[in-house]
Amino acid sequence: xxxxxxxxxxxxxxxxxxxxxxxxxxxxxxxxxxxxxxxxxxxxxxxxxxxxxxxxxxxxxxxxxxxxxxxxxxxxxxxxxxxxxxxxxxxxxxxxxxxxxxxxxxxxxxxxxxxxxxxxxxxxxxxxxxxxxxxxxxxxxxxxxxxxxxxxxxxxxxxxxxxxxxxxxxxxxxxxxxxxxxxxxxxxxxxxxxxxxxxxxxxxxxxxxxxxxxxxxxxxxxxxxxxxxxxxxxxxxxxxxxxxxxxxxxxxxxxxxxxxxxxxxxxxxxxxxxxxxxxxxxxxxxxxxxxxxxxxxxxxxxxxxxxxxxxxxxxxxxxxx
Numbered sequence: 454x455x456x457x458x459x460x461x462x463x464x465x466x467x468x469x470x471x472x473x474x475x476x477x478x479x480x481x482x483x484x485x486x487x488x489x490x491x492x493x494x495x496x497x498x499x500x501x502x503x504x505x506x507x508x509x510x511x512x513x514x515x516x517x518x519x520x521x522x523x524x525x526x527x528x529x530x531x532x533x534x535x536x537x538x539x540x541x542x543x544x545x546x547x548x549x550x551x552x553x554x555x556x557x558x559x560x561x562x563x564x565x566x567x568x569x570x571x572x573x574x575x576x577x578x579x580x581x582x583x584x585x586x587x588x589x590x591x592x593x594x595x596x597x598x599x600x601x602x603x604x605x606x607x608x609x610x611x612x613x614x615x616x617x618x619x620x621x622x623x624x625x626x627x628x629x630x631x632x633x634x635x636x637x638x639x640x641x642x643x644x645x646x647x648x649x650x651x652x653x654x655x656x657x658x659x660x661x662x663x664x665x666x667x668x669x670x671x672x673x674x675x676x677x678x679x680x681x682x683x684x685x686x687x688x689x690x691x692x693x694x695x696x697x698x699x700x701x702x703x704x705x706x707x708x709x710x711x712x713x714x715x716x717x718x719x720x721x722x723x724x725x726x727x728x729x730x731x732x733x734x735x736x737x738x739x740x741x742x743x744x745x746x747x748x749x750x751x752x753x754x755x756x757x758x759x760x761x762x763x764x765x766x767x768x769x770x771x772x773x774x
Contacts, residue, residue, distance in 0.1 A: 494603045496535040497735035502681030503701030507556035508545035512704045512717035519702040519748045524567045540681035541577025541646030557592040577646045578613045586614035605640045612660045613646045619661035643678045653709035700730040
């Protein structure tokens with residue numbers, strides 16, 4: 454079904470700033486709420502993506518500021534999410550195995566300060582493609598997993614550890630077995646790093662075998678997909694499956710195909726966090742409400758010294774996209 458933006462009263466309900474976007478959980482509005490469904494089963498989670506910890510360069514001379522700033526904002530908020538999910542590219546790519554692990558350690562130290570007990574991590578190609586996810590698994594655990602929370606079945610896929618950007622046969626078999634055990638009307642949320650549809654394959658904004666994943670998911674009536682990778686908000690529909698891309702916390706990228714070459718949008722010192730942000734996804738009964746949240750504007754200076762783990766590079770040190 455088409456998305457229906459509904460901003461009236463939602464900002465007051467959520468108590469947050471940013472852009473609000475409301476939709477059903479891929480058709481769940483057609484299902485009458487059961488008497489056993491309870492309001493205290495309603496919850497929200499936060500999606501953060503593409504932090505690229507360790508990046509430094511002209512595309513974002515303050516790359517070490519947004520992640521700590523967002524964590525402070527989360528800690529200061531009165532309402533706490535049930536969990537956080539990071540949808541890949543936690544750290545910036547490097548050929549140096551030792552530096553890759555150092556960046557993951559620094560990222561872990563920063564994220565440990567968020568006052569949310571449950572944090573889930575997906576790999577991006579920057580984290581995992583160079584070593585097929587070995588360092589990621591050492592730091593964060595499995596590259597793909599499932600879990601259930603308050604009546605929703607969550608599936609975290611790995612479409613980044615394979616340098617070709619594929620899920621792969623073994624994981625497809627794993628996914629098929631998991632979905633076979635779920636009722637057709639189960640509420641299912643999928644996390645991935647890359648888009649599962651061909652958004653713009655010329656820029657590697659696709660998953661090589663994403664069509665096979667979507668074919669498996671289409672057998673279930675209520676599926677929503679959250680992903681990262683493209684460093685911008687984007688919404689797409691594959692039949693009854695809704696796909697939502699999150700903004701990044703390092704620099705924004707251009708709209709797909711809008712320029713000849715994929716390069717970060719120019720950094721603006723007057724608006725250093727323009728195009729950056731994170732997402733709040735609230736699941737209330739039969740509705741999903743997405744709030745796109747900006748990096749707090751009062752944190753547009755240099756990162757605090759206490760936010761920088763020992764050994765982290767100074768802002769502006771050489772780096773590349």
